Amino acid sequence: MIVAVTPxxxxxxxxRVAELVPGTSHRVPDVTGRAGGKGVNVARVVRDLGGxxxxxxxxxxxxxxxxxxxxxDDGVAARLVATGVELRQSVAxxxxxxxxWDGGHPTLFNESGEPLxxxxxxxxxxxxxxxxGELGPEVVTISGSLPPGTTENQLAELIGAGRRGGAAVLVxxxxxxxxxxxxxxxxxxxxxxxxALGATGTGNVHDxxxxxxxxxxxxxxxxxxxxxxxxxxxATRLTARLDTELAGNPTGAGDAALAALALGWTLPWPERxxxxxxxxxxxxxxxxxxxxxxxxxxxLLARTDLKEETLA
Amino acid sequence: MIVAVTPxxxxxxxxRVAELVPGTSHRVPDVTGRAGGKGVNVARVVRDLGGxxxxxxxxxxxxxxxxxxxxxDDGVAARLVATGVELRQSVAxxxxxxxxWDGGHPTLFNESGEPLxxxxxxxxxxxxxxxxGELGPEVVTISGSLPPGTTENQLAELIGAGRRGGAAVLVxxxxxxxxxxxxxxxxxxxxxxxxALGATGTGNVHDxxxxxxxxxxxxxxxxxxxxxxxxxxxATRLTARLDTELAGNPTGAGDAALAALALGWTLPWPERxxxxxxxxxxxxxxxxxxxxxxxxxxxLLARTDLKEETLA
Numbered sequence: 001m002i003v004a005v006t007p008x009x010x011x012x013x014x015x016r017v018a019e020l021v022p023g024t025s026h027r028v029p030d031v032t033g034r035a036g037g038k039g040v041n042v043a044r045v046v047r048d049l050g051g052x053x054x055x056x057x058x059x060x061x062x063x064x065x066x067x068x069x070x071x072x073d074d075g076v077a078a079r080l081v082a083t084g085v086e087l088r089q090s091v092a093x094x095x096x097x098x099x100x101w102d103g104g105h106p107t108l109f110n111e112s113g114e115p116l117x118x119x120x121x122x123x124x125x126x127x128x129x130x131x132x133g134e135l136g137p138e139v140v141t142i143s144g145s146l147p148p149g150t151t152e153n154q155l156a157e158l159i160g161a162g163r164r165g166g167a168a169v170l171v172x173x174x175x176x177x178x179x180x181x182x183x184x185x186x187x188x189x190x191x192x193x194x195x196a197l198g199a200t201g202t203g204n205v206h207d208x209x210x211x212x213x214x215x216x217x218x219x220x221x222x223x224x225x226x227x228x229x230x231x232x233x234x235a236t237r238l239t240a241r242l243d244t245e246l247a248g249n250p251t252g253a254g255d256a257a258l259a260a261l262a263l264g265w266t267l268p269w270p271e272r273x274x275x276x277x278x279x280x281x282x283x284x285x286x287x288x289x290x291x292x293x294x295x296x297x298x299x300l301l302a303r304t305d306l307k308e309e310t311l312a
Numbered sequence: 313m314i315v316a317v318t319p320x321x322x323x324x325x326x327x328r329v330a331e332l333v334p335g336t337s338h339r340v341p342d343v344t345g346r347a348g349g350k351g352v353n354v355a356r357v358v359r360d361l362g363g364x365x366x367x368x369x370x371x372x373x374x375x376x377x378x379x380x381x382x383x384x385d386d387g388v389a390a391r392l393v394a395t396g397v398e399l400r401q402s403v404a405x406x407x408x409x410x411x412x413w414d415g416g417h418p419t420l421f422n423e424s425g426e427p428l429x430x431x432x433x434x435x436x437x438x439x440x441x442x443x444x445g446e447l448g449p450e451v452v453t454i455s456g457s458l459p460p461g462t463t464e465n466q467l468a469e470l471i472g473a474g475r476r477g478g479a480a481v482l483v484x485x486x487x488x489x490x491x492x493x494x495x496x497x498x499x500x501x502x503x504x505x506x507x508a509l510g511a512t513g514t515g516n517v518h519d520x521x522x523x524x525x526x527x528x529x530x531x532x533x534x535x536x537x538x539x540x541x542x543x544x545x546x547a548t549r550l551t552a553r554l555d556t557e558l559a560g561n562p563t564g565a566g567d568a569a570l571a572a573l574a575l576g577w578t579l580p581w582p583e584r585x586x587x588x589x590x591x592x593x594x595x596x597x598x599x600x601x602x603x604x605x606x607x608x609x610x611x612l613l614a615r616t617d618l619k620e621e622t623l624a
Contacts, residue, residue, distance in 0.1 A: 013401075015421050020334050022414035029424045031401075062374040089325075089343075091403055093421065102334035109327050109405065112341045 001052045001137040002262045003167070004043040005128060005158065008113060008145045010090040011063035012036025014288075020095050020102050035070040036090055038143035038172060041255035041290035042262070043076055045283065048292045051263050054079060054131055058116060058124050058147070061086030079131055081123045088113030106251075115149035125154075125161045132165030139262040140167045142186075143255060146177050156184035163187070168218075168265055172258050175199055182215035189217045190258055193224045205230055206237070221261065221273065223254055223280070231273050237309040240273040242281045242300060252289025253280045260297075274304045313364045313449040314574045315479070316355040317440060317470065320425060320457045322402040323375035324348025326600075332407050332414050347382040348402055350455035350484060353567035353602035354574070355388055357595065360604045363575050366391060366443055370428060370436050370459070373398030391443055393435045400425030418563070427461035437466075437473045444477030451574040452479045454498075455567060458489050468496040475499070480530075480577055484570050487511055494527035501529045502570055505536045517542055518549070533573065533585065535566055535592070543585050549621040552585040554593045554612060564601025565592045572609075586616045 016030040035055075043053035055076055059067045060083035067087055071078045088111035098104030128140060140162030146155065155177060162169040163185070170188040171181035174195035181189050189212055191199065196208035209220040209232035223229045228241030260279035264272040275297075281304075282297035283289070328342040347367075355365035367388055371379045372395035379399055383390045400423035410416025440452065452474030458467065467489060474481040475497070482500040483493035486507035493501050501524055503511065508520035521532040521544035535541045540553030572591035576584040587609075593616075594609035595601070 015403075015423075017421070020419075022332050022334060022419050023417035025420040025422060027424060028421050031423050062378055066374055091327075091421070105335035107332075107334050108337040109329070109340050109403070110337060111327075111343050112339060 001054070001135050002043070002046045002259070003054050003056060003128065003131050003135070003137045003140045003162070004039040004046065005124075005140060005142045006037035006039030006055065006057040006144055007124065007142065007150065007158070008088075008147045009035070009037030009040060009057040009059060009067065010088050010110065010113070011067050012090050012092070014092045014094055016094050016096060018096050020093055020107055022101060033066060033070070034074075035067040035076075038255050039141060040071070040076070041252045042141050042143055042259045044074070044290035045256045045259035045279065045292045046263060047076070049259065049263055049279065049294050049297065053077065054135065054137070056124065056127055056131060057081070058083045058120050059087045060084050063087035063089055079127050081120060081127050083120050084117055085114040112148055114147075116147045121150065121154050121158075125157050128158060129161040129165060132162055132167050137167050139170055139265050141170045141172070141258055141262050142181070143172045143258060145173065150177075152176070152180040152183070155180045159184040159186050170258060170262055170265075172254060178212070179215060182212045182217040185216045185218065187218040188221060188261065190221045190223065190254070190261065192254060193222055196222045206232060210234065221257075221276070223257055225250070229257065229273055229277050229280075231269055235311055237311055238270055238273050239307040239309075240270075240277040241305050241307075242277055243303045243305055246281050246284050248284035249287060249289070250284055252286075252291075253283050255289060256280045256283035256292050259292075270306050270308065274301060274306055277304045313366070313447050314355070314358045314571070315366050315368060315440065315443050315447070315449045315452045315474070316351040316358065317436070317452060317454045318349035318351030318367065318369040318456055319436065319454065319462065319470070320400075320459045321347070321349030321352060321369040321371060321379065322400050322422070322425070323379050324402050324404070326404045326406055328406050328408060330408050332405055332419055345378060345382070346386075347379040347388075350567050351453060352383070352388070353564045354453050354455055354571045356386070356602035357568045357571035357591065357604045358575060359388070361571065361575055361591065361606050361609065365389070366447065366449070368436065368439055368443060369393070370395045370432050371399045372396050375399035375401055391439050393432060393439050395432050396429055397426040424460055426459075428459045433462065433466050433470075437469045440470060441473040441477060444474055444479050448477075449479050451577050452481045453570055453574050454481065454483045454485070454493070455570060456485060458485070462489075464488075464492040464495070467492045471496040471498050482570060482574055482577075484566060490524070491527060494524045494529040497528045497530065499530040500533060500573065502533045502535065502566070502573065504566060505534055508534045518544060522546060533569075533588070535569055537562070541569065541585055541589050541592075543581055547623055549623055550582055550585050551619040551621075552582075552589040553617050553619075554589055555615045555617055558593050558596050560596035561599060561601070562596055564598075564603075565595050567601060568592045568595035568604050571604075582618050582620065586613060586618055589616045
């Protein structure tokens with residue numbers, strides 16, 4: 001059982017348009033909406049891989065109603081904390097054809113969202129503590145940004161709620177929150193290369209991993225797109241990488257990796273890291289984030305190379 | 313009293329972003345939402361000019377709830393017909409600074425919306441007929457696009473509901489619906505130049521006005537941006553135009569014009585047209601559609617020139 005926490009979820013809307021031309025009007029005949037946020041993607045991938053997952057997130061308002069209905073429609077178990085404020089919306093504009101403007105890439109508009117009213121974060125922490133106490137998950141994941149105004153102490157309480165209940169707490173975030181997660185002794189932090197370098201002010205992934213461990217992180221995995229993933233504990237450095245490059249949609253690849261790391265948490269690190277790479281690669285072939293073909297992930301595992309270096 | 317019908321309203325969301333860069337992610341710290349649709353703008357401007365207006369529109373779903381609450385918050389009277397399907401959303405991305413991409417112009421994403429379930433259009437027609445019977449408005453306006461799947465006969469029934477009750481029916485729409493409105497003997501059709509030429513397949517506004525009159529329209533006013541507005545009844549041609557050009561936000565300028573034409577419906581045509589131009593120009597100075605400073609509109613009236621030509 002994995003408890004997947006999304007502190008700052010969103011109602012995700014996708015607009016498919018013929019072509020994005022800035023400064024003009026676009027008809028949008030094809031609109032889809034669904035519960036979004038990195039932790040929701042983690043939970044969906046855990047399920048795709050045959051595991052059990054529970055989404056925990058604070059939501060409210062009309063988009064919160066839509067979010068709740070979307071998870072129920074998809075059969076994703078959730079314990080949602082009512083915020084009393086409108087859930088933010090994210091709009092992804094996806095062009096049918098690449099234009100000179102966007103090169104065929106989605107253009108994203110992510111509302112910042114409202115700060116959580118007093119007491120809501122405490123409710124989130126209590127919900128995680130309860131879920132951990134009742135369900136005994138091996139792992140609690142915490143994914144994505146924090147609501148505006150969240151403090152270091154609040155994140156530490158959330159991480160503590162998982163750890164005190166005996167779960168490993170895996171955190172995928174960026175900026176100050178990444179530093180805070182390490183200082184709160186998260187069992188794993190999983191930034192991508194840019195996030196790791198940005199948060200630590202270091203110049204390479206080795207130094208970034210060392211800095212995050214020194215702050216208190218139990219383990220550090222840094223993802224680096226097509227260059228694979230690196231685990232570095234100061235004594236050993238593991239690099240796992242697919243032997244080919246898959247074209248597709250990179251959105252959600254990091255969430256798929258975190259789902260695999262969570263499900264494989266008791267495996268030896270070399271195997272854990274290879275599974276994360278294979279699962280992440282399988283997710284890239286899907287048109288939407290939060291989906292993995294388990295058979296494809298299994299077959300890609302055979303094509304995932306591991307390099308192990310012993311450090312001085 | 314003006315009854316302002318919006319057959320295909322929207323929940324309007326505005327995203328203010330620093331700069332729009334296609335193919336990338338944007339943080340949106342500033343989000344505003346409100347009841348939208350051209351008829352809603354007409355009603356708001358009628359109120360700004362001291363008149364009474366009633367919004368009639370079909371809405372549903374979560375955005376329909378937000379739409380209803382928004383009108384109530386703004387004190388706009390409304391009779392809304394429940395559709396049972398989600399109201400469409402329109403997103404306007406407004407850049408703080410002009411970029412090479414958009415030249416500082418808003419980029420709009422207008423969801424097409426769902427077809428109305430069986431019976432909803434009949435409910436809309438009945439609601440208009442009731443409102444006309446009870447309130448005795450001088451004018452019913454019908455503004456904007458029609459829901460997907462609306463037929464010519466359905467639009468004719470809506471126009472008929474107003475006319476049978478003794479109200480003048482003024483229609484501002486485009487494409488097939490503009491032709492249908494003329495054939496249904498709307499008392500006025502008010503396309504812009506592009507819409508008039510597009511719907512009639514003519515090459516100039518004089519021929520377009522003649523074609524629309526021949527189809528059955530009682531009167532034709534064609535708006536032409538900074539070049540003012542033209543009324544043309546075959547015997548007389550009136551052209552009203554501001555003696556200067558105002559910079560600003562042209563969105564909603566046509567709705568302001570329709571509001572002024574509705575409020576001035578019993579005035580002689582030269583005065584009616586001048587008021588439409590002055591009101592439309594005043595709306596351009598407002599940051600959002602559906603708002604006019606009545607004092608500014610009155611002062612711009614003195615700066616509105618009228619040219620009258622007697623045709624052969």
